[in-house]
Amino acid sequence: MYNGGTVKSKLADHSRKTLVEAAKRQTREERLRTFVRHSKLVTGLAEAGKRVRAKTRVAG
Amino acid sequence: MRTSASGESTLLLLDVVQILGKEKVDYAVVGAMAASVYGAIRASRDADALLSIGVPALSGLEQSFRRAGFRTELRSGDFEDPIGAVLTLQDGFDNQVDLLVGIRGFDAEAFSRSVEVAFDGEPLKFVSLEDFVAMKLFAGGPQDIADAKIALEVALEPVDLNLLRKLAARYGAQTVRSLENVLGHARKTNSKPIKLPGPDHPIAISPTQDRVTVTVQGKRVADTREALTLKEAAYPPVLYIPRKDVDMTQLQRTSHQTYCPYKGECSYYSIPAGAERSVNAVWTYETPYAAVVEIKDYLAFYPDRVDTIEVGAA
Numbered sequence: 001m002y003n004g005g006t007v008k009s010k011l012a013d014h015s016r017k018t019l020v021e022a023a024k025r026q027t028r029e030e031r032l033r034t035f036v037r038h039s040k041l042v043t044g045l046a047e048a049g050k051r052v053r054a055k056t057r058v059a060g
Numbered sequence: 061m062r063t064s065a066s067g068e069s070t071l072l073l074l075d076v077v078q079i080l081g082k083e084k085v086d087y088a089v090v091g092a093m094a095a096s097v098y099g100a101i102r103a104s105r106d107a108d109a110l111l112s113i114g115v116p117a118l119s120g121l122e123q124s125f126r127r128a129g130f131r132t133e134l135r136s137g138d139f140e141d142p143i144g145a146v147l148t149l150q151d152g153f154d155n156q157v158d159l160l161v162g163i164r165g166f167d168a169e170a171f172s173r174s175v176e177v178a179f180d181g182e183p184l185k186f187v188s189l190e191d192f193v194a195m196k197l198f199a200g201g202p203q204d205i206a207d208a209k210i211a212l213e214v215a216l217e218p219v220d221l222n223l224l225r226k227l228a229a230r231y232g233a234q235t236v237r238s239l240e241n242v243l244g245h246a247r248k249t250n251s252k253p254i255k256l257p258g259p260d261h262p263i264a265i266s267p268t269q270d271r272v273t274v275t276v277q278g279k280r281v282a283d284t285r286e287a288l289t290l291k292e293a294a295y296p297p298v299l300y301i302p303r304k305d306v307d308m309t310q311l312q313r314t315s316h317q318t319y320c321p322y323k324g325e326c327s328y329y330s331i332p333a334g335a336e337r338s339v340n341a342v343w344t345y346e347t348p349y350a351a352v353v354e355i356k357d358y359l360a361f362y363p364d365r366v367d368t369i370e371v372g373a374a
Binding site: 019020023024025027028029030031032033034035036038039040041042043044046047 | 066067068069070092093096097098099100101102103104105175177178179184186210213214313315317325327346
């Protein structure tokens, strides 16, 4: 949803403001921990996707 | 190595930092991790850091990491590449740390300006906000520019604009133009007034000689001999206690925020042990304005929201 500024969208702009306000409420340490949690989740999803694709290939 | 699964590149970075320390190589974290620390929070499967050494020294460092059990790959940039070389380090779980050297335009003084952020009880050094913004503008992609804008918008401490402009100039005319565009954007979005203390609104901060303790429901929440006393205009003096001397496990961050034109954005914590009475009992200026920078990493307690704030305790 994040709009880097290349496309104008009120919804995207609102989402961006919300993210910025949330980031302002966090310390740098808290943001780093959020990054770590987020990265772990994304990596987990990517790994799960890989496993599903591998299974599909075997089944196919 | 302390990693035990994929998605743990930050832990891998802690191991890398340990070896860099032994090899006496300075570093500063950049990339998605730095973007997150400066407010543009995202995910990444790897961690990136700049090193203080030159390209020729990198192959010797690669050997040290191999001996420590890392999978390594050393790639050099070609003539036109703004990155001199990258040493990629991996563990057995595909966690990855990229160590970059020889960045064109990069100011070697950046290492002395680095900012420490703790993770897992250990300090990690990040490029300063000014270095981060200048590098992002030099990179120049839409996401990079967006990251720079967010970092400036989220930053509540005064940004050193002279330094930022000097750093941008090192990266060339395009980066300078980009910076002025981004600063124009920041001026539009950050319309909060900033005031300087003066004769009409004086602020004085001085060390408190006595021991200060704070208790809630019989539990000691803070205990320090390094408190500061802040005297502001006609308000009652306020004791600020170093964060390190506050039992943060007894505090709970809240979403409450206020703004002081002299000190900056103020964040709050509740003390669950004190129930309703101790909601937003603690405040802190995490990135105070320059005039009161001494209270960075200090917290203050509302006297009526805790049991005692004892000064001069034995």
